[in-house]
Amino acid sequence: MRNLLIIVCIHLILLLVHFTDAFAGTVRPFFTTLPVPGRNVPIMRLFENYAASCRPKSKKDFNVDQLANLLQSLQMDEVATKAYNSLFFSMADMQIEKFMGKWYTVVDSKEVHKEDCSIFYCKFIFILKMRCKFSVDMVLQTPYTATFTSKQYGVINNDVVTNEGYGSMVGPEPGAVLITTGSERDQCPFFPVRIGGLSDEGEYQYMILSTPLKYPTMVLTRDLTLFETKWKREVYDFVEKNGFMSPMAALNTRLHFTDVDVCRKVNKLYENGNV
Secondary structure, three states: OHHHHHHHHHHHHHHHHHHHHHHHOOOOOOOOOOOOOOOOOOHHHHHHHHHHOOOOOOOOOOOHHHHHHHHHHOOHHHHHHHHHHHHHOOOOOOOHHHHOEEEEEEEEOOOOOOOEEEEEEEEEEEEEEEEEEEEOOEEEEEEEEEEEEEEEEEEEOOEEEEEEEEEEEOOOOOOOEEEOOOOOOOOOOEEEEEEEEEOOOOOEEEEEEEOOOOOOOEEEEOOHHHHHHHHHHHHHHHHHHOOOOOOHHHOOOOOEEOOHHHHHHHOHHHHOOOO
């Protein structure tokens, strides 16, 4: 019952901010103020940032004032905190430079994403860093904000399809990194809820991307073989135990684990090092 209430309240948060922006006709990522190092961004503002980053819809009969009053009566700060903790309990601060590069989709919500054997590629547009000088010979360099592009190559009916999106970072804390796929089926962005492993080059080896409702969800990996032998069981246990495998927001659905051998045959881009 508690989980159901949290899901309902998250829906209300997203609807309130999303439709308020829909009336204005714009999508406004939350960049009005930059987070100060050492101070966390309020959780409600992270959810507001998320909702404001969704593509707007036009709903002339939507009563924003009535919804705002309802949210105030439901102690939304408390609900948002519980929802935040249920999503990001296993996430540490994000080092965005370790996120860039080529990724293979190994788990996906197939009811939403019809593409098979997708490949993502992320690249910086810019990254802004703040330097804090503590002594003559010590400089602390802290990631502040970043913007990057994302490209997805997938296969539908043996044809390669491409989606182009973008990502943004407003701070290192969980929930402050948002990624859009560019797919028409993804109205809202994703955020990392778990990252695992580090390569010899210092890059993340896999990550789980999801939304406030834990649906849809994707899992990306750098190395297909290593994922199969080392990370697959860990990922399966995580999504099964924590409500991502068959989420309450999408009953009677389950995450799809990709057949890597089939993808190597279907998507010729899998082995293309230039993609």
